[in-house]
Amino acid sequence: MGAGHGHGAGLASMYVPGASPVHRLEPHTKLVAVLAFALVVVLTPVHAGWAPWAYAGFLALLLGVAAVAGIRPGRLLRGLVVEVPFVFFALLLPVVSRGPRTEVLGLSLSESGLAAGGSILAKATLSVLAATLLAATTDPRALLRGLDRLRLPAVLVQILTFMIRYADVVGGELRRMKVARESRGFRARRVGALKVLGPAAGSLFIRSYERGERVHLAMLSRGYTGRLPTGPVAVVGSRSWAAALSLPLAAVAVLGAGSLLG
Template identity: 75%
Template sequence: MAAVGLLGPGTGTGSGASPVHRLAAHPKLVAVLAFALVVVATPVHAAWAPAAYAGYLLLVLTAAAVARVRPARLARGLLVELPFVAFALLLPFVSRGPRVEVLGLALSADGLAVGGGILAKATLSVLAATVLAATTEPRALLRGLERLRLPPLLVQILSFMIRYADVVAGELRRMRVARESRGFRGRHLGALRVLGPAVGALFVRSFERGERVHLAMLSRGYAGRLPGGSSEAVPARQWWTALALPLGAAAALLTGALLG
């Protein structure tokens, strides 16, 4: 019932492959969140903002290089922001303010700066999060979230989701194979007559699996909490290594704010 196939982005690279892999999960989580906060806090209208973005990019790419995350993995991570690129591209057209001519189009100067800033920020944040996801195993991330005081019940729900995501996705895959081996091709709205019941069956199976899991837990003495892992303190040096990324970014932000 291991869920390493679907939710194991870190396992493909081999754990312990780099200093970043060896860091505990919760300093890494804090570091990536703090880095994203610094990136988001950068004022888009400042003249020095592009220089700050370049500095952040250098930092996060250095982190990716140290972590030996392959460029293809980083590029794949960036695919998730595609729908919002459209929104960012719209901004120069709809924003108010003085217009500038670009390739014969009258675009809002403000909208261009903001659209570009949003794209840069989203990209930087996704890159940092991709390094985290690629270098940390799901189980370690879960422990990290627990160490960061996420409510225990939420951690339990998360752990069940991670444990069974592969099982449920596997059921969906087998149903798709069964459909397609019988000649099904979902091309038009009428396919919902087949896909609706398939997804409905998936829900019933998932729900009933949850009930069986619960009964199995009760029979093994479950009384509301799961046995926790070890919670030994993380050495200060690990924290400093992980926090080098956001501290570097904060230094870049401060430099820009003071000099710009």
């Protein structure tokens, strides 16, 4: 569980404003493209000899998109931090897997476990990089519009809208309480600190819930009936779809080339 989620900098912290061709793509085409890319990565056979070459090809594709979008490699690396807990799980696999063993640096490791652990790491890393690119080139509100166009149930889109609108507000209250605690000399060291942190989280819930009631009343007084009006939606041409889907299609080509040549 370690050090929390580290999203302290807020929802907009992942977005890098820009006007590159990747930024300008319609959000729902980007969502479909990244999901399809992740699917292709996941479907790559684990135990094929050419799998490492395919992973390298996928990585090259992602770096190409990052270059077009003007996203620096350092930004992509920061996105990889979320992967850390599962790296340990992947490192454990060669030790606990069955099957023929091999000696690596004096450790007896399972060959199939090594392949599985390595491919899990590669696949997870590639898909985290793809999702980081999506988040870096798409504003959270644009992501919402994209999900709406992909026919996510309207109530779920509304809940998401409120969550994204107020996540930074609620997070800001949490941060102010933390500053207030720490400026009074509080340090969370022992279990006893729960006596302080529990009520802090509890009052955060009460404030969030009461804010929800106020927001709801304000919306009712402005004629809210349970639906949010949406503006006219732009027609997305086949060229825009083709540009977005070039990433997963190129990935499919890498996969096809691998299975033919390998």
